[in-house]
Amino acid sequence: MTTLRYQAMRDAVQSLDDTVPGKFEITREGVVHDMRAPSSPHELTAARVSRRLEKLMPDGLLAHTGAPDVEDESQGILRLPDIMLIAEADMEGQGSFDPRTLIAAxxxxxxxxxxxxxxxxxxxxxxxxxxVYxxxxxxxxxGAVLSDIHQTPAGPRYATRKDxxxxxxxTIAEWTVSTEGLPLYA
Known part of the structure; x- marks a missing residue:
């Protein structure tokens, strides 16, 4: 993807963010629009997993839910993980987070x-x-936890998958949490 094409998509996403419901992300294939607002089971799962992780993580690390996004303009990708395991220090500054600072998404x-x-x-x-994803x-x-990035002919991929x-x-990165009591969609 060219820088100009990516910047045009980024500008379009920013202009739509406050006016169109849902969330927007950018992939190499184009803009992804999730039109629905997250449901209660979605948000409750994110909250429970985030809290369970933060109880185990040392001071200075967060299981952050919310904005901003993670972005790599050179790859033409902008994503907004539901939970980001990240150091507080890596959250300082303006704009998107550097995805390479995430411990896990x-x-x-x-x-x-x-x-x-x-x-x-x-x-x-x-x-x-x-x-870690x-x-x-x-x-x-x-669910699944993916890790161990390796190179393939199609580009970097996760080598290890634990369902x-x-x-x-x-276990997500270094921390093991229970999945007991997580809600299901009705």
Whole structure:
């Protein structure tokens, strides 16, 4: 993707952010628009996982939910993880976070666009240098933690995948949390 094309998409996303519902992200294929506001099970899962992680993490590290996004203009990618494991010091300053400063990205699968989390972000996060990617899927009560970025002919990909079922403990980066009591979509 050219810098000009990426900047045009970035400008369009910024102009739509406050006027069109949902959230926008940019991939090499173009703009991804999740039109629905996150549901209660989505937000509750993010809150519970974030709190469980923060209880275990040392001072100075956060399991941050919210803005801003992570962006690598040279790759033509802008993503907004549901939870970012990141050092407070790496959150200082203006603009997007540097994705290479993330310890891990955690996504709660959207009911309206599951391929964004299971396909698109699984492709984009290793390109951005995010070392660990955890996916929680309230549709099925399952998930996966991906790690160990390696090079493939199609570009960087995760080499290790550990699947889990809600109710089991799951390790994200250095911290193991319970998935007990995480809600499912009705």
């Amino acid at each position: 955690v996504e709660i699968v959207s009911r309206s666009n599951p391929d964004n989390d299971w396909v698109g972000k699984m492709r984009d996060y290793p390109l951005l240098g995010v070392p 955890a996916v929680f899927d309230p549709r099925t009560g399952t 889990f079922v809600y109710g089991e403990d799951v």
